[in-house]
Amino acid sequence: MSSSTTSPTLDEIVALSKRRGFVYPTSEIYGGLANAYEYGPNGVELLRKIKNLWWEFFISKRSDMLGLDSQIILHPRTWEASGHVSSFTDPLVEDQVTHKRYRADHLIESWLSKHSLDNPPVVESMSVQDMSQFISANNIKSPDGNPLSAAKSFNLLFETSIGVVADESNKVYLRGETAQGIFSNFKQIVDSNRVKLPFGVGQIGKSFRNEITTGQFIFRTLEFEQAEIEYFFNPKDTDWQVLFKDWQDKMWQFVTEILGINPDKLRWRRHEDSERSFYSKDTYDLEYQYPFGWKELWGIAYRTDYDLKQHMEFSGRSLEYIDPLTQEKFIPHVIEPAVGINRLLLMVLCDAYRPDAQRERLVLELQPKLAPYQVAVFPLLKNKPELVDRAKTVYQLLQNNYRVTWDERGNIGKRYLSQDEIGTPYCVTIDFETLENDSVTVRHRDTATQERIKINDLEGWLQDKLLR
Numbered sequence: 242m243s244s245s246t247t248s249p250t251l252d253e254i255v256a257l258s259k260r261r262g263f264v265y266p267t268s269e270i271y272g273g274l275a276n277a278y279e280y281g282p283n284g285v286e287l288l289r290k291i292k293n294l295w296w297e298f299f300i301s302k303r304s305d306m307l308g309l310d311s312q313i314i315l316h317p318r319t320w321e322a323s324g325h326v327s328s329f330t331d332p333l334v335e336d337q338v339t340h341k342r343y344r345a346d347h348l349i350e351s352w353l354s355k356h357s358l359d360n361p362p363v364v365e366s367m368s369v370q371d372m373s374q375f376i377s378a379n380n381i382k383s384p385d386g387n388p389l390s391a392a393k394s395f396n397l398l399f400e401t402s403i404g405v406v407a408d409e410s411n412k413v414y415l416r417g418e419t420a421q422g423i424f425s426n427f428k429q430i431v432d433s434n435r436v437k438l439p440f441g442v443g444q445i446g447k448s449f450r451n452e453i454t455t456g457q458f459i460f461r462t463l464e465f466e467q468a469e470i471e472y473f474f475n476p477k478d479t480d481w482q483v484l485f486k487d488w489q490d491k492m493w494q495f496v497t498e499i500l501g502i503n504p505d506k507l508r509w510r511r512h513e514d515s516e517r518s519f520y521s522k523d524t525y526d527l528e529y530q531y532p533f534g535w536k537e538l539w540g541i542a543y544r545t546d547y548d549l550k551q552h553m554e555f556s557g558r559s560l561e562y563i564d565p566l567t568q569e570k571f572i573p574h575v576i577e578p579a580v581g582i583n584r585l586l587l588m589v590l591c592d593a594y595r596p597d598a599q600r601e602r603l604v605l606e607l608q609p610k611l612a613p614y615q616v617a618v619f620p621l622l623k624n625k626p627e628l629v630d631r632a633k634t635v636y637q638l639l640q641n642n643y644r645v646t647w648d649e650r651g652n653i654g655k656r657y658l659s660q661d662e663i664g665t666p667y668c669v670t671i672d673f674e675t676l677e678n679d680s681v682t683v684r685h686r687d688t689a690t691q692e693r694i695k696i697n698d699l700e701g702w703l704q705d706k707l708l709r
């Protein structure tokens with residue numbers, strides 16, 4: 242196939258996701274809900290595979306890493322200690338006529354992309370006041386053309402309450418990041434495991450943010466899954482810059498080698514001093530070129546000992562580590578690589594999207610290990626019981642070791658096209674020749690070429706291809 246090298250548009254990705262059961266709009270029968278999506282039967286397979294690969298690469302295969310599954314609702318003091326209650330905010334402006342709300346920084350970025358200034362401001366570094374001034378000095382309007390309010394800080398934490406009385410004393414938050422569950426469990430993890438610094442704790446779980454930006458599909462949602470690592474070390478023994486670089490290399494390796502993403506679409510961006518959180522000594526974003534531009538996929542920050550110190554102060558409990566050899570007592574420092582699983586999935590879909598030059602045939606060139614199904618099995622004709630029965634035996638045989646799908650609808654060409662769109666690497670067809678010599682037609686997704694393989698050799702052949 243001569244495939245098109247043009248990157249997909251976001252609309253194409255959204256359409257494919259819905260058509261092929263990767264991602265649906267949430268609550269569609271009720272008119273949907275902004276910034277919320279469901280993962281359909283193929284999406285959930287892809288999501289699981291990405292999570293499993295992350296877990297295997299960063300936790301299971303490393304002797305210096307442990308896993309954790311902490312709660313979504315933690316003690317509310319956690320979020321006071323972490324600074325989220327006071328400063329986990331986005332700059333918000335309101336359309337004075339429609340009362341729709343927008344991120345001030347995003348409106349300024351969009352204005353800047355259409356106007357060339359001699360000295361454009363670095364938007365990430367602007368304070369809420371700077372943004373208000375810039376909006377009014379340049380007469381920036383809302384997307385509906387109306388005047389905007391002054392910018393103000395809007396807290397992203399979702400609040401709820403425990404029990405029947407919804408007052409201040411029962412107020413809790415849905416976690417805004419999984420990281421804080423790792424910090425607040427640090428002491429219990431050290432006490433209950435034979436771990437020695439440096440070591441890390443990773444977890445995958447849902448986080449919640451009251452995001453007001455719309456229109457970026459699953460890139461920015463109210464509810465999303467994070468995969469976060471807190472890697473603890475003694476800054477006297479370990480050079481943080483070497484460790485930081487090592488983690489950057491691991492992130493790059495995971496994305497390019499394990500997920501097979503095109504490195505030309507990836508780049509590092511270092512945070513400006515003014516943009517960085519005050520507790521972080523250095524922060525980089527690994528950015529991917531999404532259909533709406535270069536955006537943060539994965540962040541890595543050197544958070545020093547800030548979080549453990551804060552939790553010590555707010556809980557009154559010691560979170561110090563005692564070195565077993567020297568008996569030195571200190572608060573470990575931490576490097577944090579934090580990624581959103583949903584952003585990984587969006588990247589994987591965008592990177593694998595290959596329409597042919599006429600945009601008539603679309604192939605999702607997923608790595609075989611990521612494809613929702615590794616094999617599809619078809620009887621050539623559904624009204625020939627001898628073909629259907631033989632195909633069922635092959636289907637059951639392959640099911641022992643692979644995720645296999647079955648299709649007997651319509652003509653064979655349409656079945657191939659439908660498997661191409663969900664990224665199934667191999668289709669196995671049972672035809673009349675099968676009945677004569679026990680061979681099947683195996684069709685390759687990426688080249689659309691076909692070859693005949695004996696049923697007895699099929700499992701070994703697939704194993705060889707799929708495990709590469």
Ligand code: GAP
Pocket residue numbers: 417418419420450452459460461462463464465466467469537538539540577579580581582583584
């Ligand atoms: N513990 C650090 C932390 O949470 P972050 O940069 O705010 O840092 C980490 O989030 C990662 O989580 C981001 O790089 C991104 O991949 C993902 N993420 C953040 N907000 C998100 C949202 N609203 N929707 C989807 N993914 C999000």
